[in-house]
Each structure stands twice: as C-alpha cells, then as structure tokens.
Amino acid sequence: MKIRADFHIHSCLSPCASLEMSPAAIVQQAKAVGLNAIALSDHNCGFNLPAFGKICEQQGMNCLFGMEVTSVEEAHILCLFDQLDKAMELGEKVYDSLPDIPNNPEKFGDQPIIDENEEILGFAEKFLISASGYDVSSLVTEVHALGGLIIPAHIDRMVYGIIAQLGFLPDEEFDAVELTAHGDPALALNYPIVRNSDSHYLNTLGSTHTDLELDAFAVENIRSNLWKK
Amino acid sequence: MKISELASLEPFSCVQGEYEDGEITSGYTSDLLSDVMGNAEEGSVLITIQAHKNTVAVSSLAGVAAIVICNDRPVPEDMLAASAEEGIAVFQTSENQFNTSALIAQHIGGCPAA
Numbered sequence: 568m569k570i571r572a573d574f575h576i577h578s579c580l581s582p583c584a585s586l587e588m589s590p591a592a593i594v595q596q597a598k599a600v601g602l603n604a605i606a607l608s609d610h611n612c613g614f615n616l617p618a619f620g621k622i623c624e625q626q627g628m629n630c631l632f633g634m635e636v637t638s639v640e641e642a643h644i645l646c647l648f649d650q651l652d653k654a655m656e657l658g659e660k661v662y663d664s665l666p667d668i669p670n671n672p673e674k675f676g677d678q679p680i681i682d683e684n685e686e687i688l689g690f691a692e693k694f695l696i697s698a699s700g701y702d703v704s705s706l707v708t709e710v711h712a713l714g715g716l717i718i719p720a721h722i723d724r725m726v727y728g729i730i731a732q733l734g735f736l737p738d739e740e741f742d743a744v745e746l747t748a749h750g751d752p753a754l755a756l757n758y759p760i761v762r763n764s765d766s767h768y769l770n771t772l773g774s775t776h777t778d779l780e781l782d783a784f785a786v787e788n789i790r791s792n793l794w795k796k
Numbered sequence: 797m798k799i800s801e802l803a804s805l806e807p808f809s810c811v812q813g814e815y816e817d818g819e820i821t822s823g824y825t826s827d828l829l830s831d832v833m834g835n836a837e838e839g840s841v842l843i844t845i846q847a848h849k850n851t852v853a854v855s856s857l858a859g860v861a862a863i864v865i866c867n868d869r870p871v872p873e874d875m876l877a878a879s880a881e882e883g884i885a886v887f888q889t890s891e892n893q894f895n896t897s898a899l900i901a902q903h904i905g906g907c908p909a910a
Contacts, residue, residue, distance in 0.1 A: 640846065702848040702850075730830070731828075732828065733829045733850050734832070734833035735853070737850055
C-alpha cells in the first residue's frame, strides 16, 4: 500500500500547541490534506494517545503512537510505536524522569489530557518542555527494547536539533533522522530520511510528509522500507 | 594550575583518573556541546552539567583536557569508559557552573575578561 505519512504532530497536550489540536480534529484534517498515516507525538508523555488511538480506529486512519522525547542533551527525539501499550509504557517512564517542575499555564500554555469526545480528563502537572532523564544512547536501547522506531527530530534546526545540541550526529542505531521541509539531506549522513510537519496548529498538518510503500502498516515494515530507499 | 590540582578544590572529586597530567590555562563553561566544539580552547577545562558520553566525544575533538560535572549530576558508566579511553580527566562537584567557573578562574590567574 502507498502511504503518505506525517509522523510528527502535537496535540493540545503539548503546551506550545494550539488547543484546537484534539485527536478528532487532527484526524479530520489529516484526511482533508490527503494523509493516510499519522503519528501523535507530544512532548515527553503519551497521555493523549488512548484517545488518539480510538479516533484513528473509528476513522480508519493508519497511526503510530509516539512522543517527542527531550533527551538529557536537550535534543528532541521522535519515538514511534505500533502498539499503544508499548508507547504508554515509554511515556510513563519518560514522564517520571522529568524534573518535578510544574507547568505554569499562564506563561507556557495548558497541558490538557482529553478523551475521544474532547472532554478534559485532567492536566499533565509537570512542565513537559523540560529535559527527561534519558540520554540519547539509553533512549535508543529503551525504545528498541519496546519495539519502537527512534528518529532524531528536525536535525537541521538550530534549537533542539541533535546536531546543534551535540555538534555532530552520533553513531547510534537510529531508524531514520527527521529533516524539516527544506533541510539539507547531506546532514543525514547514511541514515534514512523522514520529513514531517511538526505541526502545532491544524493548518500545517501534512505540509511536509513522507511517502512509503508498505506491505503492512507496522513498525517492522516501516523500518525495512526506510532502509531500502 | 595542573589538572590533578582540580581534585584538591572543595567540593571536587575525581571520578575518572586515567589521564596525563598537564597545565590548565583556560576554561570554558557551556551546556551546549556544539558551542563547546566551536569555542573551547585546546588544553582547557570544560565546566558543564552535560554528563554523558557525547560530552567526551566533543571534548576530545576540541582538545579539552578535563571535564568538571556540576550540580552533582551522576556520571554514567559509558561516559567514564569513554573518557578513560580518551585520557580526559573527569571531576564532579556539588557546586553550580557559575561558582565552579569563578573558583577555577582564581586558580588559573584570575578572570581573563577582567
């Protein structure tokens, strides 16, 4: 099957994202712009993944359950799973490893946890933009043990991109690296490249995407297709 | 001051001692490693809270002779192994980066910017 994917999308849970970013609105917009696979990837937790999973199932949208982890190095790293429980397990570990700094909604925005009907279930208490306790190497190990894909996010960006944080792209078992729309492919060295929108607002969804040819929509098939390119 | 003399500062401890002793003539304080790579001087001491093996990789490229990890951040095993291999001394202190920088500056002839 031909897949047009956007694997980097924030919901309203991310304080920097618009409150319009409910799972239902994201899936509706994804369909409208011609995507047939998406991933939810909030900062350092997976609290909105259950609602996202339900909506995607109802709407027949291929989905990955993700999060964008801030490593100790303050590099942003996408972690993507095809199993909700594995993503939730990583989400819990990563959230637990965040420092006990509460969010200040007036300064940074709200962090609402919502259900599939857009009812607010509560708020993530810790400030989600803090760095987690995972360094890049230990995150690679953890994500692969849980059966997920690990992809340094927007490596061409000067803020929170892994090259800007470290000075180089480390030799790790990354499944791919992510570039922004016009990022230089030379930065990716020998890693496969994905491009995603990193949407915080509905109107940017799918503005950048990754095309894949898959036999089945699963992590293993995505990994092998990425390395075949 | 010599690298080995860092261990005698309070409250410093040497956590990786496989290095060739030498003179430290400058320091660089930063938690952004791409900045360290571009700006730290050869033979300097790096003052940071970035306690992981990539700090060693960057230090090695920049010619940093010693790393001081502040705020008592734990130093993982793979960082110790990498720094032993590269011969870069690693110290740990409970002080923050500002106080550590001020303290070390006094021992290497005061603040060059003064």
